[in-house]
Amino acid sequence: MIRKVNVVTAVDAKAKFKLSLLCTYKYIFYYDIILIIDKMEGKKLAKLTPMMKQYMEIKEKHKDSILFFRLGDFYEMFFDDALTASKELEIALTARNCGQDEKAPMCGVPYHSSKSYIAKLVEKGYKVAICEQVEDPSEAKGIVKRDVVRIVTPGTITDSEILNEKENNYLCSVFIDDDGLGVSYVDISTGDMYTTEQKDNLSNNINTLIDELAKINPTEIIANNFLYEREELKQQIVNRFNVVLNHYYDWAFDLSTARKAIENQLSVISLDGFGLEDSNNSIKAAGALIEYLNETQKQSLEHLNTIVPYYIDRYMVLDINTRRNLELTETLRDKTKKGSLLWVLDKTSTAMGSRMLKKWIEEPLVDSDEIKNRLDPIESLVDNVVIMDDIKELLKEVYDIERLVGKISYGNCNGRDLVSLKNSISILPELKKLLIQEDLNKLSVLGSNMDTLEDIFKLIDDSIVDDPPVTLKEGGIIKGEYNKDLYELREASTNGKQWISELQQRERERTGVKSLKVGYNKVFGYYIELTKTNIDLAPDNYIRKQTLSNSERFITPELKEMESKILGAEEKMTTLEYQLFLEIRDEIKANIKRIQKTSKIVSTVDVLSSLATVAFKNNYIRPSINTEGIMNIENGRHPVVEIMLEDGQFVPNDTLLDNKDNRISIITGPNMAGKSTYMRQVALITLMAQIGSFIPADNANIPVVDRIFTRVGASDNLAQGQSTFMVEMSEVANILNNGTKNSLIILDEIGRGTSTYDGLSIAWSVVEYIANKTKIGAKTLFATHYHELTELEGKIDGVNNYRICVKEEGEDIIFLRKIAKGGTDRSYGIEVARLAGVPREVINRANNILKDLEDRDINKDNVKEINVNEELKESSDVKEVAFTSYNIEDNNIDKDSLQLDLFAVKEKELIDKIKSIDMMKVTPLDAINILYDLVSKTKEI
Structure with missing residues (x-):
């Protein structure tokens, strides 16, 4: 834990800063580090070590990101990045020689556990640039080439261990100016991308933007300069939606540039087929979004192969207040799913079905035919409960196909991901059979359109072992029968290991040493081991290789020859298996559109089944x-x-x-x-x-x-x-x-x-x-x-x-x-107060005051007789009658006189006394006495 950091920052090549930090683990120690910072502009990185020079060159291109620089089994951070990361991640800050007179601050995280550290930084709003070795160290001349292979931001996280499986993680792009609005958003973990636009005045466009963002709920927004320069609007968006909002290059929102970016991503020469031909604002937003993905992901994203344009008026408009007040997806108080409408309706069996249901709730339809097209299959399922239960049981075997496809597209899937895909696909023929029954009506259409992907199933089933390892480069992934060369290598390796096992028994019989054993380690390979007490029994062809405290290790020419065959076969097997896995992955990648189409149908069936289940169990009816x-x-x-x-x-x-x-x-x-x-x-x-x-x-x-x-x-x-x-x-x-x-x-x-x-x-x-x-x-x-x-x-x-x-x-x-x-x-306010636990003394006093006010009705005399609003009177909806009410629009009435004043009781008594006087019956003497009495009472008020 970093206890104290004192930093004096420098701005030129000879300036210095001194870092004093106190770290505590099992003991306390101090570092005093002086770091020289050279300006990058127009100056050579003199005196830096080759590795540090490479680091600085890469960092210069990614100034807005924390650079995770791969060194062996660690990602290392240096200089300011190290200072920031050590504080945010609560990890030790050390130092490393950088070629300068003073060492550079450094901290690092293990490669194998980096995901959690990256997620923590991203959650705090930082971008993380992942820098990897991009060439084989054994073939490198000089320092190994490195480059940033991906930039992780809040909206570009794809790791299933970090993401909520039942929620989309949307990255949103906003283009806005005085005349129009374009909004585009994507979940790159699934490949879903949508876009819309509006042409209206700025005020209405801003209102629409806020409503759309409330629906989308993105984790990150990129925007053109027009929005970013409006500080009040920017802060409103950031505060309301707790989102990271970044300005992106205005050139990326240029119409021709954006159009070209979309065409390249979708591999088309025209956008007319996507309904975007005249949607310039949608194109600008979507094109900039794709440019941003190209910049941060640094690879083609095959699963992002379509854009769905939508019209805002195709769905019921729900502003941010309505979504919150109705508690559609989370509660007002606790911000949890339990207690929301989604909690009631979500009985889905798959993660992708749960995400689709949430989207349905966020986007109610306004087309009666579309609504009925959903109600029809739900009614079919409610009327066929046995089939509904069978469908739900099958869907429980389905993994998150959408995100599996995303991992395949990204190239970061492993053998277990392919097995999960295979197991998901395995239920499709039976599901299709259930859906195409005649009495299921609209569900039959979904079943008929479902591709069961049996060729993909066969490919994975034939090639990938049922329980593959997590890693890809250590072998054990591919079935031996899948490839002839792999089979022969595996046989050679297996036979060789069998020979090694038999060698141990032969040598024991030959030497008479029952404790003799044949072992292996990565340094010396295979060896024969004898204890010190049996060394004299070693045959003449044993060649001493290593001496230990209690034993000696030997090799023989025959053993080394077999070792060469075994290890050569294993190395070739590992390389071949990796190559075969990439080929299998690429073949699946070529069928991504088919898989995505099927996953959407499965998700839809899951949502309909969930709504039918809720309807059946809770006694809902079809409206x-x-x-x-x-x-x-x-x-x-x-x-x-x-x-x-x-x-x-x-x-x-x-x-x-x-x-x-x-x-x-x-x-x-x-x-x-x-x-x-x-x-x-x-x-x-x-x-x-x-x-x-x-x-x-x-x-x-x-x-x-x-x-x-x-x-x-x-x-x-x-x-x-x-x-x-x-x-x-x-x-x-x-x-x-x-x-x-x-x-x-x-x-x-x-x-x-x-x-x-x-x-x-x-x-x-x-x-x-x-x-x-x-x-x-x-x-x-x-x-x-x-x-x-x-x-x-x-x-x-x-x-x-x-x-x-x-x-x-x-x-x-x-x-x-x-x-x-x-x-x-x-x-019944006082009665409610009593039920709420207000003390009895307060309740009693409130009742007394209420009775007194009701008896006196102190505002009664301020009431005037008025008519309904004159403008409304002209409408046929308003009847031509006058009625008694309060009219503070009457300029002759002092509004202050209408306010309830508990201390005006004596004044009211005096006024009532004056009103009660009958002047026609008062004698001159009585008048003098009454006047005297009134003056006396006014002095008491």
Whole structure:
């Protein structure tokens, strides 16, 4: 552990810095290191050793990365990289002679365990450049050539030991300017690549970008200079998504350069076949992404062989707040999968199926035909439970084919990876047979399109042993029968070893020494060993090779001849096996597209099977899908809460919304009674239906919605200096500016972040605006404690009141969790406070104050009679009636006078006394007495 580091940095060739560090292991020791740093610009690396000069030349090309420089069995780091890595990795910092007068700081990690160290650095936001030997040391003239073979960044990790197998690791590229947006993202561990674009004003493009990033959830973003220079936007992205954002060369986003990069990667002469012919912003983003991959991965990526363009309006738009509030893939509080919608629906058998399901949840469909194309096969599986279970059992044998293909493409797969691929492929014929049965409808189409890859299975089965070693260059991977030359070499080696074994027995009989043994080590090869007490019995043809403390080792001409044959055969075998393995890998690589196509079908079957399993076990039903805006849910249930509760405890509820008389539901009731659960339930049921899932209800007709908006809960955004109310209003503004008649809006307690009448007036106005068909006219659930809003029913068409039923038993209340028609005029706040454990003394005092306020009704006189918003009156949706409410838009009313003041009671008493005076019955003397009394009372206030 590094305890203390004091550094004085230098900027020119003769300047120095002194490093003092204290390291503790079994003992304490100090290093005082003086390092001379030569400027790289235009100067020779004088006096450096050849190895260090090579290091500096390579480092100069990768200044933004920590250079892992391969020396033997270690990756070494020097100079500033060593200082950084030793601190971040908590490893010892030492020193090495570099040819200068003073030593260079150095630290290193073992090659065989480097993955965890690389992952730790990448997780902290560093790039790691992997520098390897690129020529055989035995053939090198002078120092062995080295070069960077790969740069590891957060978005380019491929190691399955580091990645979460059930989540994609996306690298994202963003092109944005005043007129357009292009977004492209890729998971290089699977080869999945997508791109989209939008042509709009900058403000809308930024909003769309934030929504897309919320869906993609990348670990790394590269962007053009236009975005990177906007510090506020850049920080917003980094803070919101906890992502590494790097500026990338603007030339990479040039249209012609980007187009050429894509064409080269996909081996095509035109992008028309990919639907990108007129998508310039998509091309710019995707082309820069490929340039970045070429720069960092430094090899062709055969598994990245297609780009899927998509249109943003093909999927339901879910902004970052809605994704968070609905807890689609992780919970709000703990950021864990358990308790999310994904947790409920994910009963997949494969890692790639789990990733696809997560993508479905993140991207609900808006095309009713596409939705039905998912519902049909789920219904077939629910109706054929035996087949569904058989499919799930088969899929349990399937490994992560997508990432296995990625490893094959990268060239870093081993024998065990190929065996995993073979075992996965082995179930395909039986799976295909299950799927193509007539009563499975749409699943039969998937089965018919499935390539069972039997030739790939045969290739691996014929060539790779069932339990291959991890390493590739030590032999034991290829079956002897696969190759004639390998078979003969293996026979020679086996026969030679048999001869060695028989030699030991012959020599024991010949010498009469039962303890004689024939051994082998890498230094001396094969030898015959006799103990010191039996040395005199050594035959004349024994040649002394080595003397040990208790024994002597000998060789014979015959033994050395056989050794040459055995070792020669083993060396040739190892070399031949490695060559054969590369040939097998390359043959599989040539079939990557076929394997990827099959893996997508298997993943789709897995997701459909998972959704069918959940539907069957949880008693979900198939929803009817309509485009008329009708939402009619009978006994709907919250999919997550229902599972968290014991059987039978969840109370189902109905929902009726449409584009006519039932557009807005005003929901009143006490806190903790279930308003938020109910509203989230409706949103989740809608979303589940649009991903093609069965839903928790007895019956349901669900409309296709273009967006779901949620404004639920309150939280400060301290990082951006925004208060609770500012955050709330920003989210409301987003809803009002982007909602349409086909949206579903969930609003919970709008306006509570400010004073009572400010909040009421805002909530009132929001309801009016949403209700107006010429403005939005969206289906809306609006929970509120402002009971005055219940007066909107009957005043504005489409607004209806609902309440959470509560049963009162003395001072106790029981939440029935049932939604009923009609409003409520009580909030039960004090009762809820008592249930929450607020001290009895506070509860009693609160009841006294409440009674006093209700009796006095101190704000009653500030109420004025007003009409519905004049603009709304012109709409046919608003009835021409006046009603009593609060109107703080009236400039004649002092807003301060409307604020609740518990200390105004005496003033109110004085005003009430004045109002009670009947001037027609007061005599002059009485008037003088009354005036005197009033003046006296005013002095007491």
